[in-house]
Amino acid sequence: GQNIDQPTEMTATEGAIVQINCTYQTSGFNGLFWYQQHAGEAPTFLSYNVLDGLEEKGRFSSFLSRSKGYSYLLLKELQMKDSASYLCAVRGTGFQKLVFGTGTRLLVSP
Amino acid sequence: ETGVTQTPRHLVMGMTNKKSLKCEQHLGHNAMYWYKQSAKKPLELMFVYSLEERVENNSVPSRFSPECPNSSHLFLHLHTLQPEDSALYLCASSQDVVGGLPYGYTFGSGTRLTVV
Numbered sequence: 001g002q003n004i005d006q007p008t009e010m011t012a013t014e015g016a017i018v019q020i021n022c023t024y025q026t027s028g029f030n031g032l033f034w035y036q037q038h039a040g041e042a043p044t045f046l047s048y049n050v051l052d053g054l055e056e057k058g059r060f061s062s063f064l065s066r067s068k069g070y071s072y073l074l075l076k077e078l079q080m081k082d083s084a085s086y087l088c089a090v091r092g093t094g095f096q097k098l099v100f101g102t103g104t105r106l107l108v109s110p
Numbered sequence: 111e112t113g114v115t116q117t118p119r120h121l122v123m124g125m126t127n128k129k130s131l132k133c134e135q136h137l138g139h140n141a142m143y144w145y146k147q148s149a150k151k152p153l154e155l156m157f158v159y160s161l162e163e164r165v166e167n168n169s170v171p172s173r174f175s176p177e178c179p180n181s182s183h184l185f186l187h188l189h190t191l192q193p194e195d196s197a198l199y200l201c202a203s204s205q206d207v208v209g210g211l212p213y214g215y216t217f218g219s220g221t222r223l224t225v226v
Contacts, residue, residue: 102150
């Protein structure tokens with residue numbers, strides 16, 4: 001079967017650093033994606049990992065360990081606008097199919 | 111206009127109504143998807159179309175009927191829905207290049223459906 005786990009909700013303060021974890025068990029692995037979704041809006045692409053290690057993109061970084069079935073999204077210098085849901089998704093084998101976790105709702109307070 | 115556009119943004123329908131959701135992409139992608147997003151649940155894949163052919167169904171109830179007349183347009187026809195079908199319906203598109211560049215999906219803003 002396929003299973004993706006991430007915390008339901010996290011809170012942090014402006015200017016801080018937060019790490020959102022994602023663990024997965026899927027049939028086949030062809031990359032892991034992180035998406036950001038503000039309430040009532042479309043999910044937007046944040047990052048992609050297919051090899052082990054850290055990918056850095058400005059304030060956001062994403063890490064992958066394929067042997068552990070584990071990834072995290074690191075957000076630095078948090079801003080109020082970072083309050084959103086963060087979706088972890090794994091692309092399995094076969095046709096471009098993405099399997100999503102339930103998402104982590106991040107609340108950033110002043 | 112660029113990206114993935116969905117209409118309507120909001121829809122309220124009775125259980126005996128028939129309605130359709132529309133999705134249009136201007137990205138030149140060759141695959142389109144319908145996802146259902148319910149509260150506290152993962153995004154659920156409903157339908158996949160590649161090059162206008164449906165390739166996956168995932169046992170969606172027959173009251174949902176997809177149509178893909180060309181690579182830029184995707185419809186979801188709805189009839190005799192149930193209250194539990196109330197959710198956000200998201201359309202997405204991607205370029206199907208297996209083993210190629212790490213393309214993810216581009217999502218539309220969704221249609222918020224309420225069945226009364």
